[in-house]
Amino acid sequence: MKKIIILYGLSLAALLFLMQWLQFGFIIRDMSLEFYLGVVAVVFTAVGVWAGLRLTNSKTKIILKTHFNFNEAEYTRLGISKRELEVLHLMAQGFSNQEIADKLFISLNTIKTHSANLFLKLEVKRRTQAVQRSKELMLIP
Amino acid sequence: MKKIIILYGLSLAALLFLMQWLQFGFIIRDMSLEFYLGVVAVVFTAVGVWAGLRLTNSKTKIILKTHFNFNEAEYTRLGISKRELEVLHLMAQGFSNQEIADKLFISLNTIKTHSANLFLKLEVKRRTQAVQRSKELMLIP
DNA sequence: CAAACAATCATACTTTTGGGTGATGGATAA
DNA sequence: TTATCCATCACCCAAAAGTATGATTGTTTG
Secondary structure, X not given: OHHHHHHHHHHHHXXXXXXXXXXXXOOOOOOOHHHHHHHHHHHHHHXXXXXXXXXXXXXXXXXXXXXXXXXXXXHHHOOOOHHHHHHHHHHXXXXXXXXXXXXXXXXXXXXXHHHHHHHHHHOOOOHHHHHHHHHHOOOOO | OHHHHHHHHHHHHHHHHHHHHHXXXXXXXXXXXXXXXXXXXXXXXXXXXXXXXXXXXXXXXXXXXXXXXXXXXXXXXXOOOHHHHHHHHHHHOOOOHHHHHHHHOOOHHHHHHHHHHHHXXXXXXXXXXXXXXXXXXXXXX
16 A cells, blocks of 8 residues: 555656656647646546555455445335344344244244344345345345 | 546546636746646546546446356365255245246255255255355355 | 266155234334 | 334244155266
C-alpha cells in the first residue's frame, strides 16, 4: 500500500521534471495549454485507475470473505423478527428444529411456528431454500 | 458502465472549458504551469480511482461468484460419485427429494439412497449440514 | 473372469419437517 | 385503553426426510 503512494508521488515528480525539461525544448510552445492538460488528465486517470485497483484488489477479496454487511433494509422490509432471525441462523448452521429448541430453551412447537413464519416471509417452502434465500438477501453470512 | 465513460468525457470537457474561462481571468498568470498540471494530475487521479472502482466493483464480485474452483482432492478423497454430486447440487438448490427424482428421471428411493450415502461420506446427519459442509469443502459453489 | 463398485429400485419403518388452527401473556403503539 | 405485534406453546395431521436392508444390472479393474 505504501509502495503505491510512493510510486504515485514519483509519478507526480516525474511529471514536474518532464515539464521543466520541456521548457528548454521547442515543443512546449507549439501546442496549446489545453492539450497538455488533457494529456496529463488522461495519463493520471490511468494512474488513478491502476492505483485504485492495486489498493482495493486485495482488500476487496478479504472484505467479501470476512466482512459481512447485514442487509437491514431487507430485514425490515420482510418484517422478520429478532427471534426469527435467531432461528434462521441456527437453521443455516444445519441444526434440527429440536436442536434449535434446546439451544434457545423453548419448545419444539415454538420453533415450528417461527420457521413457518420465516418461510412465509421469505416466500419459500423448505428450510434449505430459506437458508439459500436469506444468504442471497444478506440476512445471514 | 457507459455512464462512467460519459461522465469521464464530461469531466475532461469541463476541464477544457474551465481553462478557456480562466484565460480571460487574472489567476492564470499568477501561478506556474507546473502548479496547474499538478492540480489536474491529482484531480484526475481521483477521478481515475473512482471510475476504476466503479467499473470493476461489480465485475470483481461476479468473478468471485462465478469463478468456483472445484475441490477435486476432497471429492476423490471422500469417494463421492458423479451421481451423488449431482444430487448434492440439486439438494443445495433447495429441491426436495421428490423434485430431484423428477429432474433426474429416477425414483424417489434412489435419491434417498444417494443422499444417505452422501451423508455418510460427508459425515453429516441432515441435508442442511450436507450443503453447508460441501460448500466449505468447495464441492459446490 | 471374479471382485468391486456405481446406479438403480423396493419395502418397511422412524424421525423430522411443515401446515393449519387456536390460545395466552406481555410489550408497544395508535 | 384498545389494538397490534411478538413470543410462546399445544394439538393434529400430512408430507418429506432419513434409516436399514436387500436386490438387480452394468461397468470397470485387478
